[in-house]
Structure formats: structure tokens, C-alpha cells
Amino acid sequence: MLSEVLVGLDLKPDGIYVDGTFGRGGHAAAILQGLGPLGRLYAVDKDPQALQAARDRFAHDARFTIERGTFAMLEGLARSQEITGRVNGILLDLGVSSPQLDDPSRGFSFLNDGPLDMRMDPDAGLSAASWLASVSERELADVLKTYGEERFAKRIARAILAARQLTPITTTAQLADIVSKANPAWEKHKHPATRAFQAIRIFINRELDDLRSVLEQSLAVLAPGGRLVVISFHSLEDRIVKRFMRDHARGPAQVNDLPLLDTGFTPSLRIIGKAQQAGADEVESNTRARSAVLRVAERLH
Numbered sequence: 001m002l003s004e005v006l007v008g009l010d011l012k013p014d015g016i017y018v019d020g021t022f023g024r025g026g027h028a029a030a031i032l033q034g035l036g037p038l039g040r041l042y043a044v045d046k047d048p049q050a051l052q053a054a055r056d057r058f059a060h061d062a063r064f065t066i067e068r069g070t071f072a073m074l075e076g077l078a079r080s081q082e083i084t085g086r087v088n089g090i091l092l093d094l095g096v097s098s099p100q101l102d103d104p105s106r107g108f109s110f111l112n113d114g115p116l117d118m119r120m121d122p123d124a125g126l127s128a129a130s131w132l133a134s135v136s137e138r139e140l141a142d143v144l145k146t147y148g149e150e151r152f153a154k155r156i157a158r159a160i161l162a163a164r165q166l167t168p169i170t171t172t173a174q175l176a177d178i179v180s181k182a183n184p185a186w187e188k189h190k191h192p193a194t195r196a197f198q199a200i201r202i203f204i205n206r207e208l209d210d211l212r213s214v215l216e217q218s219l220a221v222l223a224p225g226g227r228l229v230v231i232s233f234h235s236l237e238d239r240i241v242k243r244f245m246r247d248h249a250r251g252p253a254q255v256n257d258l259p260l261l262d263t264g265f266t267p268s269l270r271i272i273g274k275a276q277q278a279g280a281d282e283v284e285s286n287t288r289a290r291s292a293v294l295r296v297a298e299r300l301h
Contacts, residue, residue: 021097041064
């Protein structure tokens, strides 16, 4: 959705922009191409491989800066660079990147066997294997249900704990096999371990907590007229983004059947257009794009 992102950001040649999910730099390259000599792009990524890719590709460009970390450090980044309240656009391309999915050694994919890691930053926090080695059945079921919307969360959690009594679960193939056998109703055109892997990955990386945090921080960092552009890949993410933009554009939703209250609400965002999805040509060339939803909002004051 590159063209949609650039339209959403409404690039100004001398503007200041933040790419909160650098990945391998596709969006960053396009943003830099639209900036003049005075423009600036600040990028963030948890993944050391992404940082190396950034340095290899953009080390020569004085307009570009990248830091290692989560986009939940947005306000700290803005303070350190003295750009608080001056940023013209923030881009968040959520979820796991294609290079991470395609690399079996990162442990994100159930299609290729590899170590069961799933950390976007392999130097921080517990790996999925370490967490599964000690998690309780109740907590695991809650994670599968909350972050994966898995109907058979309890059944799958029970199967995982039973399996770990026999042998440690250390590879993606082991986990995918356990989940597949425990799942009694395979969805058409979807691997039976899809929801479980999604849930564990989101939990391990604190993805939704970081998303809520960066959205709130964006209000202080954006300049008046600055744009917030977010690409989500599943309903949990998109629900959070949609609610945040709606609440700051229109105020909190009123409870049905109760009289409207005068809350003195002053909107801080304006929603730009409707939610957008990838076109057929893009989906054909990149199947991951089929679930992408892009939303744009503009800071009012």
C-alpha cells in the first residue's frame, strides 16, 4: 500500500517524519525520495537485522536517523531530537515483517521449522519456548483467546501443557503439530496453528500494549496538520486504531438509550477518508496484503 501511505502522509519536502516500523526500508526509501534537503526522517525498529539494513542502505543520507527500540519510545525519541510537536507524519506498519516470517531461525512461522523464538528483538524478553516452558494452563488459554481469538483455547492450552510434560517444546514444527492435532475444526484456507502462533507472538512482543501507547503519544508529537498513518493486519490491531481515531475525532461513544451528555469535548484529530484495503494487483503479488487495513487521521491543534 505504498502509494496510499504516501498520499496519507501528505509529504512536505521540508517536513519531519517518523517511521515507527522500519522493516527493510521500503516505506522509508519512498518517504526520503519525497523529501528535500531540509526534510528529516526518524526511524525505529526492534530488530537488529533491520537496523543493519538501514545502515547499509541509508548511512550516506544525512536526512535519515534510526534508533533501535519499540515505537512506544516515540515521545522519548521526539524529546531527544527536539521535534516534539513538530512532526508532520507518523507511519506505523504493524505486525511482523515479511523478512522475519521468511527466516526460519526467527521462529515466527509454522510453515518452516526453526527454533521457537518469536521475539522481534532477540536480545530482549523471553522467547516463546521459554515462556511456554513455565506458563500455566489458565494463562496460556487466556492468551490464545484474547490475542488469537481462538475458539478452542482451553483445549489447545491443555494439549500444550500435556506435551511439554513429555519433552520440551523448542521448535515451531513441534508447536504447530501439537496445536493442529488439538484443533478439532480446521478453517478452510487457514493453517490450524495460525491463531495460536499469532496470539503467542503478540503476547511475547507486547504488540497491542505498545500500539495503545504510541497512539496516545502521537498526539503530543504531531504538529498541527500532521498525519498519523497506520496499517493493521488483523482485527485486534485495527479495532484499537479505529477506536482511538474515532474517540479523538468525535468523542467517546455514547451509551445507547441514554441522553446525550455535554462533555465539553474538543476534537484533537480529524479522520481522513475511509479505511482502505490493498487492491487486487497488490494482493496478487503479496498475499500478506490481503488483510491490510490503512487508516489516516490528522492532528487538529
